[in-house]
Amino acid sequence: MFETIDHLYRGTTKQNLAYKAIKDLGILHDLSEFHPILCGTLPIGIDIERSDLDVIMEAYHLDAFEKKLRHLYGEKDHFIVKRNTIRGVPVVKANFYYKEFEFELFGQPEPVTEQNAYLHMIIEHAIMLEIPGIKEGVIKLKQQGIKTEPAFCKKLGLEGDPYKRLIDFGRNKGYI
Known part of the structure; x- marks a missing residue:
């Protein structure tokens, strides 16, 4: 059910706006090699005003993943990319603003459906x-x-x- 964002189009006003922003930005297409899935509170309708859009991805080559994120979104408002280790797993996380949403793109070397x-x-x-x-x-x-x-x-x-x-x-x- 959550492997696509189609249900957002028929959801709340905020879900519909998120659907349009994601489609307009082209994240799911441009990063398809990393199997992106929108996770977090918005897809399940428990978002609050300051909730961001979390897109998780499967990235085994973090240098290449980071380079692609910088290339695609490096010019977006408040773009920042960080590397970290979470529960012993290396990750790359990028944040930026597009339209009225803060995006958080998260990649780690694990299938998306097995990520926390x-x-x-x-x-x-x-x-x-x-x-x-x-x-x-x-x-x-x-x-x-x-x-x-x-x-x-x-x-x-x-x-x-x-x-x-x-x-x-x-x-x-x-x-x-």
């Missing part, structure tokens, strides 16, 4: 389908400054590292 951002989105979507009312509670916590995964864990009563606990919860429930 994708797994979290799938789990969060499944939780919202299963537990009526949790969506509104999570959005309220996010508006108070709590990040998405900690907000879900708080609503579910899960303690510990919220990023790991959410994945454990999703596996135990059979969501992933």
